[in-house]
Every structure is written in C-alpha cells, then in structure tokens.
Amino acid sequence: MSLPTCQAPHFVLFHKDSASLGRRVARYVADAVRAGDPALVIARPATLQQVDLELLRHDTDRGRLVVLNAESVLEKISVAGKPDPHLFDAVVGSAVRSLSHEQRPLAVYGEVVGVLWARGQHEGALAV
Numbered sequence: 001m002s003l004p005t006c007q008a009p010h011f012v013l014f015h016k017d018s019a020s021l022g023r024r025v026a027r028y029v030a031d032a033v034r035a036g037d038p039a040l041v042i043a044r045p046a047t048l049q050q051v052d053l054e055l056l057r058h059d060t061d062r063g064r065l066v067v068l069n070a071e072s073v074l075e076k077i078s079v080a081g082k083p084d085p086h087l088f089d090a091v092v093g094s095a096v097r098s099l100s101h102e103q104r105p106l107a108v109y110g111e112v113v114g115v116l117w118a119r120g121q122h123e124g125a126l127a128v
Contacts, residue, residue: 022050025109030060032107038064038099039107042073042092047111066095070111083116083124 025043029051032039041051048067055062077087092110100106116125 018044018046019050022047023054026051026054028109029065029107030054030058032105033060033063033065034058036063037104037107038066038102040066040068040095040099040109042068042070042108042110042112044070044111044115064099066099068095070115074112074115077112078124081121081124083112083128085127088128 025041025047029039029041033055041048043051048069051067054060055065073091074083076091077083079087092112096106096108113125113128116122116128
C-alpha cells in the first residue's frame, strides 16, 4: 500500500530556539484541528509539550490529532541504526493513511529528520 499523493505545500520552519518552534508548530496544529482537519505530530517531547499547552490555552478539542514521540518512532522504523522504508511505511504510513481517509486536508509535522541529523546520522536523515 502506498502513501497518498501530496497536493499541499511542503515547507520548512526556521527558528531561533525550541520554544519558538514549539509555539509555531502548536499554532499550525491547533488551527488545523479547530478547522476540523486531522493532524499528525511526530516530535520531540519539548515540542509535544508546547502543542499540548497551545491546545489547552485555546481550549481546543483534540479532534483527530495523533501525537507520536519522534525518538520512539525512530526506534520502531530503524534496522541496525538506519531507517527502513518498509518499517517507516508500517509506522508513519499507517498513521497517515488512518487520518487521510476522510478527504480532508491533513496537517503533518515531523522531527524524525531533525533527530537523525542531530545524532550525526546525515545519510539516514536524507533517506527519510
């Protein structure tokens, strides 16, 4: 089974610190959830905490929000320390498919590449 084709823009967020990144991601996710769209966040604990705080601050129902810890996902999708495309599809792809079956825009934010890059695993980061 393959992932759905992406018709939406893909963008990169540059940030000064983890708190500003967390706030921007939280607003992005909260806007999607408030609009009734599903959202998937695969992030480090600090970012996940910012998302939680933003949703609580604005009394936002979690709707169709799925949150996964980026480091845990990385453990599940890696073989011998390298990301495996089949395991990536089994973990991340299944989450995307479960959220994208309603023909609604899907908001996705991920930090798996950032975790790999920070570990010096540049080849793995580029593969993801």
